[in-house]
Amino acid sequence: MTNNQRLVYIALLAAQAVIISLVERAIPFPFAIAPGAKLGLANVITCVALYTLSTKDASKVVATRLILATLLGGTISTFMYSASGAILSFLGMWGVKKLGPNKVSIIGVSTTGAVLHNVGQLFVASLIAKTWTVFLYLPVLSFIGILSGIAIGISAHYLLEHVEKLQYYKYLREAKINYSMK
């Protein structure tokens, strides 16, 4: 990948993630049992970025998405919410992916991301509310998070298998990792 290709690719992923999170915001969430829960569709892009770009570039995608999605119709409180969620889930996904493709598939990576996103959000909520009892809400969110994490892992896997360019970038990334290991 040349430098320009890489830049355009990062920008494309970030743009797609912003659009996905805006569209997702417009969908009224169907489950009344868990107010505040979200499907986290933008997680697809984070997964794809982790598997096709270096960690540094993938974090750029996440940061760009975060800032742009906030500027396009968020508030300071939603920014704090989603920032801590995004940072924690990115670190978790990166760590889980480090286990290697033989031990963990993209499903495990996206599920970790989904649950840790909730943990990060509740952490900010508990800081603001000054009470840790907010975390009692975690099991409900995690249940939905794990289900949507599995679905998103499968769809990200599908994208990586069937979109030619993504396939190629994933191959490049894996080749680079193998090369640096030698």
Added chain:
Amino acid sequence: MKEYVKMIRPWDVIMMIILVLVSLFPVIVFSYYQSGTITEDTTFIAVISQDNQIIDEITLTGHVGHEVFDIQIDEHEINTIEIKDEAIRIQGATCSDQVCVRTGFISQPGETIICLPHKLVIEIKTSNGESEEMIISS
């Protein structure tokens, strides 16, 4: 379907089990912490606070009837709170996400309603005031 099942690696399952345990951890700690403290004399109190300042405390145990009142955050922002018998909820709010309204009624200790944009928190706490006094006097 088969290819997706084949795709699952051992650590996927291990991670999911870890995640479930982690998310249940606060509930386990809380119920351990609460067990034994709830007796016949325990009263549940709804503490309403805004920006970490306690605005109101309402004793829910034994509360009968229906009450609706407004909490003014600033000139334009209002949270309407409804108390119905021993449960409390935010009936309406001018906030952007409406998460607090959709939380619905709460009545059990440890439950919270949070309106993040307004920094308004309703938390149910327990009080054993009477029983403690009895121990001291005996």
